[in-house]
Amino acid sequence: MTGLRAGALLAIALVTHWAQAAPVAPSPTNDDCLACHDDATLTASDGRPVAVAGKAFADSIHASMSCTDCHADLATAEFPHAEKLARVQCVSCHADPVAAYGNSVHAKARQAGNASAATCTDCHGKHDMRASNDPASPTYPLNLPDMCGKCHGDAKIIKDGGIKIGDVLAKYHDSIHGKALANSGLLVSAKCTDCHGNHDIRGKDDPQSGVYRANVPATCGKCHGGILARYASGIHGSKLAAGDTRAPVCSTCHTAHEIRRTDADAWKLDVLAECGSCHEQSLVTYRDTFHGQVTRLGFARVASCSDCHGAHDVFPKADARSSISPEHRAATCRKCHPAASASFSGYDPHADKRDPVRNPALYWSARFMQILLTGVFVFFGLHTALWFQRLLRKDPPVKPKKAEG
């Protein structure tokens, strides 16, 4: 009797429960999903792989979550579920990053119809998603450039996406930042996101972009704080701060993606052209003097621009802080010429033989030499030519016997 009653009560309870739960299907557990999907060969009817590696998911940062937390449409779906699932909405948990992403060049390109522009999963992965401080994550510093390079080193995507900068991956790998990252394993070395941002990557002509021209010094200064302070105090930084957009920023001289060691000869020789792209006349007169002649031949042992003028804290000559001001000039020469005196530093490393005001002695010396050379060669050229034609004419003098006798 007692057994019967108990059985009846259980039946009632079950029926009652069934009656209550009946309109809602039970949400599938992760095990339910993986029972089918943890099969590397699983594909949808159109051949698209739909496998989910259970191990990779278990190791991912989302391991504690349910499949249906992201695939919310499956929480209530009939099984077997439809092949086409609703798009996963990262925003439901990650509101800020997704909002930031909305301002990015990637989001705008997608809106404009470029399906290859990056979205969350292109960078972070899907079921195997890991935290960016996890060495196995594609967004881990050491892996990040190659992750960006999946697209920014891909000729087709670059062409289809109209990415003006071209293949930056190769350039970055050869740069001092790329080498510091790959060869020296320095996590702190600048990688793509340090300059461009991560979710809200903007174009360089967007004033809110870290790589917008006027923002470049601050962006580089996030790491190179000491240089930023010097740059800001110098003429280039002051001009930029005052709104003169012609003033060079870091990348003007150092480039953006091909930044090199500044103690290498190649840099010393090449940067001359950078300085000369604005200071044209100074480059011309530099080339006229010894330092410029030596560097043009590819030897970097002599002074180039920054050796005398400084690199980041360049000041005009009239500024007492300038390394070429009358107060500091001889000391600057002494960096290479230990015995240089004040008189020694009166040598003009940008002397212009065409300028009678700046270099009168040089100007007149050049004029004198020009007249001397012209005079000598005109006279002796004529003399030689006349002599030659005379010796060829009818009655040449008797050719004397050779001296060996």
Next chain:
Amino acid sequence: MRHIRRFGVVDRISHLILMFSFLGLALTGLPLLFNDARWAAGLARALGGLQVAGRLHRFCAVLLIGVFTAHVARLLRRLLVKKEYGILWGPASMVPQPRDLKEMRDHFAWFFKRGPKPRFDHFTYWEKFDYWAVFWGMFIIGGSGLLLWFPWLFSKILPGWLFNVALLIHGEEALLAVAFIFTIHFFNGHLRPDKFPMDTVAFTGSVTEEELEHERPDAYARWAKDGTLDALVTDPPSPRVVRGGRIVGTIAVVIGLSIFALVIYAVATHS
């Protein structure tokens, strides 16, 4: 056929050292002067880099200054000890004289077939020009070169702008010297039709009596009259010396003309 001595051993060795050091200086200085020429960087590297080229340049400079100093010392000895005042004036002197102007005028007349060939004496006007050009060049190029070699020393007494001038005239005067020697001097001494392919007198030291009489009739007549000629008679140069002179001379002319070709190329392509 008698051979007449024109240059002694010291003069001939001096000329050899002069040749060697001049070619060395030209070759090692050229890349810097024509640094924008296409061949400049390659030549600088071929010389072992600019530092090595600079050391070779200074080595040759010391040789040349040495040979020049020795020459001046010999002149002073001839003048002060041996009292050879003839080197100051007269036919045996290198000092330009009215006779040189006249001979130059007559030579031009002869170029146009308007007169006989001048009866040259011991030294012709173009030889004197060559000689004094070296003197002038030694002071200008040698002086400016020393300034540039030891700027820290000379700047103790000289102003800084002088080093700008020194750099300019060192190069310009060197260009003058190089272009002059490798064209005019080569033509006068070797390449003109009546000397071609070369005059070996600077190497052998002697000329035939016939050649002397033909080329410097006044000197020949004077020496024949006062008996100097007999004293100047010497053995014919050995075939080895003649062959050596030919080889050295040919090498020098080839190097010189090559350098001149580089200069022409550099000037022609200068932007």
